[in-house]
Amino acid sequence: MIEFLLKKRKITILFFIMVVAVGFLSFIQLPRQEMPDITITFAIVTTTYPGASPERMEQSVTRKLEQKIKELPGIKTITSNSGFGYSSIVVESKDGVEPKKLWDELRKKVKDAEADLPDGANKPVINDDLNRSAFYTVNITADSREQLYSLRETMRNWRDQLRTLPNVADVTIGGLPEQEIRVDVDPRKLQHYGIAWTQVLAAVKSENERVPIGDFDVGERTYQLILPESYSPEALNRVIVSRSGDGFPVYLQDIGRVYHSQGEDEVFIYHNGKPAMVLGIVVEKGTDVPSLQANVDNMMKILTKTLPAWASVEPVFSQSQRVKDAYDDLLREMIIAIAAVLFVCTLGLNLITAVIIAFAIPISMAVGLIFLPP
16 A cells, blocks of 8 residues: 555645645634533523412422423433422433423423413523523623613614624623513502502503414414513503593503613623623524624624714623634644654654655644544
8 A cells, every 4th residue: 555655656645735625624614612512411490489488389380390391201300499489490301312302392391381380470481501601792881870771772772683693692681670660559549549459450460461362373383373562651551440430441540650660780780980781692503703703893883883972882702812812822833843843853864754754743633624523
């Protein structure tokens, strides 16, 4: 074999050139990330039920969810924990099972179990992406927290726009409390009209409970068509709570007022002494970070123009620069290795032989890169 390669030197040289070229092409197309993709075989199902004791949570929430989850094939273990007002169920998949398909089936089972949960229990939340982290984060600052909260709709638009970029898995916004609809009722007016506060609660609840108006079949799945919930203060103000003795309707606005309000601040973020909110972008698995960073930068240039003059965007973290530094270090170390081998070999061999030995390093790396998964 070696004798044949020596006789066919031109073919041999052409073959090694092709190997190096293909390996170099594979190296360029290799997705570059700071951290490798890790497949998580766990999912957590969390349910809250305000005011419920641990025993009630166990009987009325945790066990009912567990019964449905146990119907899934491919489950290795189920570990649950019930406390005051909350239930946590950790589900582990068996080896060899595709987690994404299993967690999709888990969502269906949990959805089926929601009908059996007690009134007052919140919808279960499933977290199946425990290793998710942002590859790019920025802080949006303002002079006051009121100004910052006024950017709520702008940030929602930013989130929707950034989610349209290829390979963006999610966009998170931190430091911005949830917007709420607050209902303030005057006790004296309730007494005047002879209305109990439970009637007010029932009227608001019935206004936002939507009954399915039909089904829509897509393939093997059936989707329920439901009218959107009304959370407009104007609409809620016109809700009929009761009727007076003369038969006239008593609206919610007659006994109180409905208005937009802010939820409680759970996190306070500051950047250089100014109130701030943080925006993070999460990438999908197998994404080339530098390529995505270029698309994000172009989108951010457009979105930044929609901010008021008193607001600013401050970059905090970018994985792209760290990835670039790591690859630059790899290239530099490879060049140093080739130069070192070439120098050592020239001490006892002629230059041509030393060059051939030195190039065994990139050829070996090129062969290894060819078989790497995309």
